[in-house]
Each structure stands twice: as C-alpha cells, then as structure tokens.
Amino acid sequence: MTHNDNAIESNLPTGLAKPAIRALSGAGYLRLEQFAKLTEAEVLQITWYGPKSHGSYP
Secondary structure (H helix, E strand, C coil): CCCCCCCCCCCCCCCCCHHHHHHHHHCCCCCHHHHHCCCHHHHHCCCCCCCCCCCCCC
C-alpha cells in the first residue's frame, strides 16, 4: 500500500463497530471532528445498514 499525502486519515474511535465505521466513512466522515459538528437531523440522514440499525432511533 502506498502512502498518499492527500488522503485524510481516519481518527474514528477504534471501539466503534465496523458497520458504523463503514457507514460514517461511506458518508464522507473520516474524522471525529467532522462527525461532532453534525446536527441530530444530519446524523439521522446517514444510512446505517445492519440488523440492529432498524428501529434504533426514536
């Protein structure tokens, strides 16, 4: 694997479930600071796939 100086390195928590990391990365959120700036409405717009994701939001 080559190092790309233009690539943004992820700093999402390592304890975060892999499906959550994939969902956030797929939505373009690779840095915790990016995610922290989202409103609740924006978070709810992220597509969270998986058996535990359905119905988990009020």
